[in-house]
Amino acid sequence: MRLDGREWPTLIDTVRLGGDSYRVIRPARPIGHASLYEGRLGAQLSVDKAATVDLAFAWWLVARSRHSLVYLPLRSSGSSCGAEYGGRRLDLVLLHHSLRFPVSRWRQVRARLSPSVAHTVTLPPQAFRTADREEHVRRFHREFHDHLRWAVAADTLFLIGSRLAYELEGDQVRALAEDCPAHLAASPTAHCCAEIELGRFRPPTPDRRNSLAQLHVECCNRHW
Secondary structure, X not given: OOOOOOEEEEEEEEEEEOOEEEEEEEEOOOOOOEEXXXXXXXXXXXXXXXXXXXXXXXXXXXXXXXXXXXXXXXXXXXXXXXXXXXXXXXXXXXXXXXXXXXXXXXXXXXXOOOOOEEEEEEOOOOOOOOOOHHHHHHOOOOOOOOOOEEEEEOOEEEEEEOHHHHHHHHHHHHHHHHOHHHHHHHOOOOOOEEEEEEOXXXXXXXXXXXXXXXXXXXXXXXXX
16 A cells, blocks of 8 residues: 555644644544553554554654644544553654643643644655665764654653654654555464654663663554
8 A cells, every 4th residue: 555645634723721822633534443552561552554544644744743743542442452461541642842842731732622624634755765774873872862752641642753753763654554454465464563762772781671662553453
């Protein structure tokens, strides 16, 4: 499935709190089968074929929308995929770090998401660029600061970063939507996932096998 030229119907809200205003973009249609859990080993996001497209659009959009919060309401999804990981169920918000949004205000913002303006996002050709080897090597240097960060508030996981931080992980997100359908059609029991790195590299230790905090995104073929 190719993403180039596909359209994503969205709703856009401008929420005012005191002297501040926040622009929130969310999908116009409910996300049918996707679930995000906060587990003991990190965050686990399970998605079906349609939800991979929602995630890809949101990921591409937030890298270019410095003044918007891109909101995926996942707690209302009917999916049970990922429940075995335990932990509380979460929504997902993506935002650019320059917005400096206080996540403690999200509960108030979310409660004010109405009325909305309908808008359609169209993905251009080659929307997701592949980072070169030098960029991937630089991310492990001490002076490199373009890491995705995370926070949890009001039953929501926030991913926060620069355009480069999102682009460094974007090809993995693209592959979930474009490549995983063919893999799972050929082998329904295959494990198709993306491992999104969150935070700065930490040297591994004997009692910590995973040296990076990660968001594990898995294609759940139960609803595929």
